[in-house]
Every structure is written in C-alpha cells, then in structure tokens.
Amino acid sequence: MDLSAINPVLLIASLMVAATAVMIAAIGELIVERAGVLNLGVEGMMITGAICGFAVAVQTGSPTAGFIAAAAGGAALSMLFAFLTQFALANQVASGLALTLFGLGLSALLGQGYQGIKPPSTPRLDIPVLSDLPWVGRIVFGHDLMVYFGLALVAATWAFLKYARAGLVLRAVGENHDAAHALGYKVVRIRVLAIAFGGAMAGLGGAYISLVRVPQWTEGMTAGIGWIALALVVFASWKPWRVLLGAYLFGGVTVLQLNLQAAGIAIPVEYLSMSPYIITIVVLVIMSADKSRAPASLGRIFHATH
Amino acid sequence: MKLTKRALMTGAAMALGLAATGPALAQDKTKVGFVYVGPVGDGGWTYEHDKGRQAVEEHFGDKVETVFVESVPEGPDSERVMTQMALDGADLIFTTSFGYMDPTINVAKKFPDVKFEHATGYKTADNVSVYSARFYEGRAVQGTIAGHMTESNVIGYIGSYPIPEVIRGINSAYIHAKKVNPDVQFKIVWAFTWFDPAKEADAAKVLIEQGADVILQHTDSTAPQAAAQEAGNVITFGQASDMAEYGPKPRVSSIIDNWAPYYIARTQAVMDGTWTSTNTWDGIGPGMVGIGEISDAVPAEVKAEALALKDALASGEYHAFTGPLKKQDGSDWLAEGETADDGTLAGMNFYVEGIEGDIPQ
Numbered sequence: 001m002d003l004s005a006i007n008p009v010l011l012i013a014s015l016m017v018a019a020t021a022v023m024i025a026a027i028g029e030l031i032v033e034r035a036g037v038l039n040l041g042v043e044g045m046m047i048t049g050a051i052c053g054f055a056v057a058v059q060t061g062s063p064t065a066g067f068i069a070a071a072a073g074g075a076a077l078s079m080l081f082a083f084l085t086q087f088a089l090a091n092q093v094a095s096g097l098a099l100t101l102f103g104l105g106l107s108a109l110l111g112q113g114y115q116g117i118k119p120p121s122t123p124r125l126d127i128p129v130l131s132d133l134p135w136v137g138r139i140v141f142g143h144d145l146m147v148y149f150g151l152a153l154v155a156a157t158w159a160f161l162k163y164a165r166a167g168l169v170l171r172a173v174g175e176n177h178d179a180a181h182a183l184g185y186k187v188v189r190i191r192v193l194a195i196a197f198g199g200a201m202a203g204l205g206g207a208y209i210s211l212v213r214v215p216q217w218t219e220g221m222t223a224g225i226g227w228i229a230l231a232l233v234v235f236a237s238w239k240p241w242r243v244l245l246g247a248y249l250f251g252g253v254t255v256l257q258l259n260l261q262a263a264g265i266a267i268p269v270e271y272l273s274m275s276p277y278i279i280t281i282v283v284l285v286i287m288s289a290d291k292s293r294a295p296a297s298l299g300r301i302f303h304a305t306h
Numbered sequence: 307m308k309l310t311k312r313a314l315m316t317g318a319a320m321a322l323g324l325a326a327t328g329p330a331l332a333q334d335k336t337k338v339g340f341v342y343v344g345p346v347g348d349g350g351w352t353y354e355h356d357k358g359r360q361a362v363e364e365h366f367g368d369k370v371e372t373v374f375v376e377s378v379p380e381g382p383d384s385e386r387v388m389t390q391m392a393l394d395g396a397d398l399i400f401t402t403s404f405g406y407m408d409p410t411i412n413v414a415k416k417f418p419d420v421k422f423e424h425a426t427g428y429k430t431a432d433n434v435s436v437y438s439a440r441f442y443e444g445r446a447v448q449g450t451i452a453g454h455m456t457e458s459n460v461i462g463y464i465g466s467y468p469i470p471e472v473i474r475g476i477n478s479a480y481i482h483a484k485k486v487n488p489d490v491q492f493k494i495v496w497a498f499t500w501f502d503p504a505k506e507a508d509a510a511k512v513l514i515e516q517g518a519d520v521i522l523q524h525t526d527s528t529a530p531q532a533a534a535q536e537a538g539n540v541i542t543f544g545q546a547s548d549m550a551e552y553g554p555k556p557r558v559s560s561i562i563d564n565w566a567p568y569y570i571a572r573t574q575a576v577m578d579g580t581w582t583s584t585n586t587w588d589g590i591g592p593g594m595v596g597i598g599e600i601s602d603a604v605p606a607e608v609k610a611e612a613l614a615l616k617d618a619l620a621s622g623e624y625h626a627f628t629g630p631l632k633k634q635d636g637s638d639w640l641a642e643g644e645t646a647d648d649g650t651l652a653g654m655n656f657y658v659e660g661i662e663g664d665i666p667q
Binding site: 121262263270 | 344346347348462468503504505528662666667
C-alpha cells in the first residue's frame with residue numbers, strides 16, 4: 001500500500017473533469033423535468049452532441065465552434081422529441097427511449113471517418129501567477145473553460161428557478177399545467193424551450209467527453225453516462241446544487257477508486273468498482289429524506305382543450 | 307439498453323427480410339451470425355471480429371449471409387440475442403466474448419442443429435467449438451519492448467475482467483519486462499468493463515499520474531491511446547487491432563487479432579458438412595496473432611530483440627512461459643526449462659512472482 005503515490009491536487013483536478021459531462025447533462029434534464037417533461041433521451045442527445053462537436057471541431061480546428069455545434073446538434077435532436085410529445089402527444093417515456101436509440105444510431109453514422117482522429121485540444125485556463133500557485137492554482141485556476149461553464153450553469157439554474165419570474169413560470173408549468181394554461185401561459189411553448197435547452201446541455205456534456213475527457217471519437221463512447229445523468233436528477237430531488245454534489249461525488253469516487261487500485265490499496269476491487277454508484281445513491285437518498293418531490297405534472301401529456 | 311434496441315431492430319429487420327424474400331431463398335444460403343460485445347466501430351476487439359465477418363462475406367459471396375448484433379451485454383441478454391439468431395435460421399453462430407460462455411452452452415442445448423463457436427472460453431459441447439488466440443505470445447513481445455523503453459520503471463496495465471485470458475497477458479508481459487529490466491514494477495487497474503472509453507481514459511490518466519510511462523491495455527477501445535497521446539511522453543501498444551492511427555507514438559507496436567482465416571474455414575466446414583466440435587488455440591506461428599509494425603520511436607536494437615523473440619515464439623523454439631518461474635506466493639511453478647501446459651494456462655488464476663497486488667476473486 002502506497003498512498004503517497006496519489007497526488008491529491010491531481011486527484012481533485014481530475015475529479016472535476018470526470019464530473020463535468022454528467023453534471024452539464026443533468027442540469028439540462030433538470031430544467032426539462034421541472035417543466036413537467038420526462039425526456040429519457042439524454043444518452044442519445046449526448047452521443048449526438050459528442051459527434052457533432054467532434055466533427056465540427058476537427059473540420060474548423062476550433063474547440064469553441066465544436067461545443068457550439070454540439071449544443072446545436074443536441075437541441076436539434078431534442079426537437080424531434082418535442083414534436084412527438086408536445087404536438088403529436090406521444091408517450092414521453094417511449095419517445096425518450098426512441099430518441100436514445102435513434103441518437104446512438106445517428107451518431108454512429110455521422111461518425112464514419114472520424115475514428116482515430118485527434119481533435120484540436122481545448123486549452124486550459126492559464127492565468128499568469130494565479131495558475132502557478134501551489135495547490136489552488138491547479139485546482140481552481142487550471143481547468144478548461146467548460147469546467148467553469150458547468151459550475152456557472154449550476155449557479156445560474158439555481159438562481160433562475162428561485163428568483164427569476166420566468167423560472168417561476170417554468171415551475172408552474174411543471175407543477176400544474178392546467179392551472180398554468182388557465183393563467184394564460186403558453187405551456188407547450190415553454191416546454192419546447194425547456195426541451196431544447198435540455199438537448200443543448202446534453203450535447204455539450206457529450207462533446208466534453210469526446211473533445212476533452214477522452215479525447216477522440218468512438219461509437220457508443222458515452223457508454224451510459226446519459227442514464228447516470230437522468231438518475232442523478234431524481235436522486236438530487238430536482239435541485240441544482242444537489243446535482244453538483246452528486247456529480248462531484250460520482251466523478252470523485254470514480255477517479256479515487258482507480259487511484260486506490262493503482263496504488264495497490266488492499267480493498268477488494270469489486271467494492272471499489274461499485275463504490276461510485278453506491279456512495280452517490282446513499283448520500284443523495286439521505287439528503288432527499290426531506291419533503292422534496294417530483295414536479296406534479298412530470299411525464300403527463302398536456303392538451304389544451306379550450 | 308443498447309442491446310435491447312439493437313436486438314429489437316435486428317429482429318424487426320430479420321422479420322421484414324423473411325417476409326420479403328420467403329423461406330425458400332433463405333435456405334440456399336449458409337447463414338452465419340456474430341454476437342459482438344462492443345460496437346463494430348470500437349477500433350479494437352469487435353472491429354477485428356467484424357473484419358473477419360466481412361472477409362467471410364467477401365470469400366463466399368452469394369453463398370453466405372451474415373448477420374451481427376453489436377453491443378450485446380454479457381449475461382442473460384446475450385442468450386436472448388443468440389436464441390433470436392438461431393430462430394431466424396442461422397447455421398453457424400460466433401459468440402465473441404468470454405462472458406458469452408454459459409449463454410452459448412445454454413442456447414446450443416436448445417438448438418442441436420445449429421453450430422456454435424465461442425471465442426476465448428473453455429466449455430465445449432457436440433455443437434459448440436471454442437477458439438482463441440495465444441495473445442500472451444504477443445504480450446511477451448510487448449513486455450520486452452516495455453521493459454526497455456520505460457524510464458520511470460513503472461508500467462501501467464489496464465485490465466478488463468480478472469479472467470485467465472487477461473491474467474495470462476499480465477503475467478507474460480511482466481515476465482518479459484522483468485527479464486530485460488529487473489527494476490520494473492507493474493501497476494494494475496481493473497476497469498471491470500470491456501468497452502467504456504471515458505473510464506478507460508480515466509484509468510490511463512490515473513496510471514500516468516502515478517508515474518507510469520508505458521500503458522498496456524486489455525480493454526477494447528482506443529481511449530487509452532488518446533489519453534497517452536495527450537499526456538505526452540508515454541508509450542502504448544495497440545490492443546486487438548493495430549491502432550496505427552496513434553503511431554509512431556504513443557503507439558509503438560500492437561497485437562493484431564486475425565480471425566478471418568478461421569472464420570472462413572469454419573464456415574466452409576459447415577457448408578461441406580464436415581464441421582465438428584474443436585478446440586483451437588493458435589498463436590503467432592499460424593498467424594492468428596499478429597505483431598503490428600514496431601515504430602521508429604523504439605531504438606533499433608530493442609526492435610531487433612523484439613522481432614527475434616517474435617520469431618522464436620512463432621517457430622515454437624521458445625515458449626512464453628518457460629521456467630524457472632515461481633508463483634506470486636513464492637511457491638514453485640515451473641522448473642528450469644519446463645514450459646507451461648495448456649491446461650494450466652487456460653485456467654490461469656495466479657500472478658507470477660514479483661507482481662504486487664491481488665487478483666480480484
């Protein structure tokens with residue numbers, strides 16, 4: 001056993017990277033679900049975003065353009081879901097699953113010819129002096145911009161839901177769409193916008209995997225992260241800060257268990273491997289023991305009859 | 307999840323196909339099914355099996371029809387996929403991952419007229435053959451190069467599952483790295499997955515952070531190659547497929563699985579009615595295991611030594627597990643000059659002396 005082989009600074013820095021993709025996607029889904037829509041297509045939108053972002057970043061040489069394309073790709077795919085559920089009034093669970101299947105296939109098709117290519121590297125923030133500080137420099141000032149974007153997104157989502165008028169309307173639509181409709185709010189329009197936002201964030205999360213975390217394109221490379229994001233929203237009781245906590249726990253324990261294995265710690269590997277899932281679930285379940293509950297209209301179909 | 311959809315889609319497609327062409331036409335062709343553990347575009351293990359499938363199509367043309375289902379999880383799901391394939395009229399089914407072993411045997415019992423071929427397992431039946439490649443011969447060549455090339459003397463190894471096939475590879479690489487560099491140390495991380503690029507990349511990064519400057523992988527995607535490239539001064543080896551796109555560095559060589567000749571021969575046997583249950587385990591010599599081009603990042607004398615070892619393994623004059631060798635606990639395994647028998651190798655569940663850590667049980 002040799003704990004000194006683990007560098008805590010690098011550990012914290014890499015847990016932030018490991019958590020970012022799932023966090024961004026989960027925040028997108030959180031907004032969708034707060035608007036009363038259950039979109040199970042996160043995995044499909046993530047992988048579509050991963051290939052859209054990768055392809056555009058490779059073609060233009062600009063990671064920024066890649067991330068924008070990823071958001072656009074994810075949002076475009078989510079519009080299919082929006083059309084099915086908001087206008088054709090299809091079942092949301094079935095439509096969401098279909099979206100995941102479609103996204104996986106579509107991304108494999110789009111990804112032909114992009115295997116084994118190295119994407120332009122996403123630069124790390126490098127502030128003179130600050131980034132060179134011991135400890136803090138690498139952890140606080142040494143990341144790519146998407147890590148900060150993820151953190152800002154959590155804060156902005158929290159403030160939006162809590163303080164903004166539009167956030168209140170969004171929540172009203174999610175809690176009781178008939179009442180919101182009676183008050184004159186455009187339920188369908190608000191939900192479509194929420195779905196588009198969710199798609200864009202899932203796309204960004206996917207691109208973060210293909211452009212920063214791995215970085216390469218491989219078919220099926222999200223390997224279930226979209227489903228983790230979905231679960232995270234539920235276990236976080238639809239609260240943004242808990243999504244952040246859950247994502248960091250999940251990312252943190254994932255990286256930590258690999259570190260412990262490499263350092264030869266004498267804990268059976270099976271326990272280490274399941275630890276990210278168990279710890280994340282246990283912590284978030286304990287925290288959700290308060291009165292938090294799902295948005296009341298979650299997953300219900302809205303049809304304006306008058 | 308992925309499986310369910312692929313299975314459903316394939317099932318639907320097959321149903322459509324049958325409805326359109328009618329059963330009479332289907333009988334003229336030999337139908338060969340393939341069950342894959344990852345996507346065909348993984349760039350590694352499944353990619354090479356699918357190249358074998360394409361070679362079968364090319365070789366037999368109209369006389370054969372192939373079907374495949376990708377990303378099938380090991381376990382009960384795979385049983386459903388195999389059953390579906392057999393019901394849809396497959397004459398020969400290749401199941402290409404260790405974890406399909408029991409499902410293959412179960413399904414084979416229900417379809418005595420269908421021939422099954424299971425890769426890397428050890429359970430056979432009247433209509434089930436097993437086949438595998440002696441990847442450990444390739445690992446010996448990798449270990450030699452790795453032992454010479456490492457400067458930190460730390461070699462990182464990403465394992466998938468603690469099964470004999472993977473443990474053989476670790477032991478073989480370690481023995482040969484140690485032979486050329488007595489100070490070498492192996493850090494082993496178990497990913498408990500065959501294919502998860504993000505996790506494989508994380509594992510590679512962790513090993514690099516902990517001082518490894520050579521990464522060996524026994525998982526299927528190219529993600530560790532990309533992570534090593536990103537990190538800089540680290541070398542890797544292509545796994546299952548050449549992964550040449552990551553050369554000349556980090557990828558300095560590779561183990562290439564070549565299934566095409568075997569798949570063609572077995573399909574031919576089914577057509578001729580000469581198929582019998584066999585146990586095939588071929589290495590570098592017969593060409594089932596290939597060693598990818600050793601790049602210029604490797605010094606000439608190291609390259610020459612590696613190639614000499616490869617030739618010795620191919621001709622059979624040298625065995626990758628030749629004594630004196632001890633097990634990890636210090637007990638004797640092979641005496642001076644003794645070589646390991648296939649039975650021990652097939653069920654290998656111990657590390658050789660010098661490797662630190664325990665094999666997850």
